[in-house]
Amino acid sequence: MTTLALDIGWGTTTAIKTLIVLMIIPAGALILGYTFLLKMMSHMQSRLGPMDPGGFHGWFQLVGDGIKFLQKEDIMPAEADRRVFAMAPAVVVISTFLIFLVIPAGPRLVVRDLDVGVFYALAVSSLSVVGVLMAGWASANKFALLGALRAAAQLIAYELPLLLAVVGVVIQAGTMNLQGIISAQQNGSIFGFGGLGNPYILTQFVGFFLFLIAAQAELTQTPFDMPVAESELVAGYMVEYTGFRFLFFFIGEFGTAFAFAALAATLYLGGWSIPGVHGGIADWLGPIVLMVKLMAVAFLMFWARFTYPRLREDQLQAIAWKYLIPIGLLNIVVTAIIKVAV
Amino acid sequence: MRVVSNEMTSTETPGFEIDPGALRHLADAQMNVELDTGDMILNLGPQHPATHGTLRLVVRLDGERVVAADPVIGYMHRGYEKLSEFRTYPQITTLINRIDWLSSFANEVPFVHAAETLMGIEAPPRAEWIRTILTELSRIATIYLFLGEMGLQVGALTPAFWGFRDREHVLNLIEGATGGRFHPNFNRIGGLKDDLPWGWIADCRDAMKRILDGCDDFEDVLVGNEIFEARTRGIGIIPGELGALYGVSGANLRASGVDWDLRRDGKPYLAYPELDFKVWTHSDGDSFARYWVRLQETRESARMVLQLLDGLPSGPIMAKVPRIIKVPEGEAWVETENPLGQMGYYVVSKGATGPFRVKIRSASFSNVSILPWLLQGVYVPDVITILGSLYFILGDIDR
């Protein structure tokens, strides 16, 4: 945190940072949801999307949807396990929140700059699997359970390519600390030319590709949205959820998309940094730069989401285990060899 | 009529009583016994996003595989054959538009032909050519929508909207000529109600060009897409002879390699004998083949419309018919190649202003009859793909 004139204790600082992050998650979810889900998808489908709510191109639509969800009746199925049913959306949102603790938005704008930043981020993102399983089980609904089991299998399978892609970056940067990875990209050079820094997307393009695919599967987005597009049958593990509990799931989904896009921007595009810009101005420019890079990555993710049909469960598992993991391992080997040799 | 498969009879659909408190124990019992999954009966109920209407599919699942499937139809039965007993021929023409509501003009044609056969009248050439143009336009309207919404069934959200977007041009054309987008009610015994308005032919050419471009888009986004191919290749293979035995018709049968098209092979009707067109077939018989055949058929229809516009003869639009039409006694059977398959009308007349009995042979009714055989042993997501690729319309099944 920037040093202020007052001396506020650690507790207050953490509380303020936590509050800021708690506000960023829905804001980020809203921005991503509006830009990509409402507007980009609509234009790809040759239509306009919401135009009336809020007057200017319907920017209020998602906020209005949020308010609508909040004022709905809270229905719980009679057979449901009440406590687990109530806790499941909270688990999903908490795991999203925990990822944001390590993502830096500026040289000093990070809640906690952990030394094992990347490892921690991926570890807590897996907590959402527990939330999904809790939701499916506690709903006392056969279809919800089927959806949850499919989701669990898919999410666990795609953790590995995600990890393997990131290991390549870690090897190249030499550290798991996110600020360290960013400064390695900012201060690096490509064949001696330091103007662009060394964004790892150039050397780790295989890893970037793997990361995007694995992130798409982690977010259960098309082409990997079989757990949710049980809307072929019913609505997957979220079927019994209404009102604000469903809102939590929705925020969790788009918040996690925001988090993964931020993570990808940090690991591969250099995060908040612009090569050559150091010092005080980076505190103000950092968040804006991160936002721009994040939206670029999110654009790719959502572009794929709206174009492709969905894969069947067995096909998606085959892709993860038979193709992505070997490619990830190969990527690590090649990176390690080049890092040691060069 | 419900097709009853060997294993599941109508009494096996869930009619048993379960005490609600026992439900939880039942669910627990299922999950606690390891590796012992009993069969689960799943109701793809009448209200469902994937069944194109009010089709109910009762499937018995073993884990993810379908053991038996039983389509339950009749939720949309509107009694057309009974209604026809008490209506005159022009009134029936307005009703039967609504059997297959996407290709509504094509429903009227065989009926009016049957009536004209009984009366011994032939419509003038210009009327027959315009009928052909409008039939092909309805074919394009229907199948173009299929191209988009098949993507929706397998998960691609975007092509469905393109299907609706370009179809608007065709519907505007039909509205410009007949006055109704969906229910043209344009055929009369002896010809057509009106001639085409000024400027229609030029608009039609533009629309056809747009359709052809749209088909190219679908080819890029869906047909060439590896994910789409993985979802549809090898799924729901209908062997040609078996399909013919079940009465499957139209593009479904042509995708199984059977080279049969009533426009070319049946009794000559409308302007088809004078047209030069290709009948597309595919040898695989799976869902991909059905999609591919329909894509090519759309393009072929667009080209046929352009041919028809070039060669449109001039002349009267209506033959000489008496003011009050009384169709002489007799029976007539006319079948045509409708967009969904083979449609036929068997009209029995006893000399009155309305028919004595009309029997409607609709394409989707027979297409759906193959479902119990076809759905055995497939995964649940594949059920959706197969339902989408057979492309039935509920109004056509239930009439």
Place this chain on the structure above:
Amino acid sequence: MALKKKLPGVISGLGVTFRTMMEGAVTVQYPHEKEDPPPRARGVIALKEENCTACMLCGRSCPDWCIYIEGHKELAPPRREGGKPRSVNILDRFDIDYGLCMYCGICVEVCPFDALFWSPEYEYSEPRISDLLHDKTKLGEWMDSVPEPEPLELGAEPPKAKKS
């Protein structure tokens, strides 16, 4: 144009969606913008009362029986001096229930006196379904929106003059 198979389908699919996004939307923002239906569009039926002789042909030929006609006969003065008074039909009630009407157009076609016309007006929805019963006066008002008969395409026979 369809791309040749140089690119794998997953890539060319992305190209199509991107291009569609750039091309702009086709949405017509009703009610701020409206599209004009073609002149032949079957929006609403208009009644020209002076032509109607209450012959009941339209009411009988309607498949839904949604036309309600009542009329009575009156004696009108003879055409020439010394002739018989002739009876004419006077139209009392002519209602069309648009809640039942299926817009088939049979009534417009069978009318021998050209008293019914199609109009492309479509914005007459009502909050109460009973207000969808349009009476003689309202049907007469729709006559203002009836378009002129339009010219036909090349090769068509010129329309025969109908008796009015």
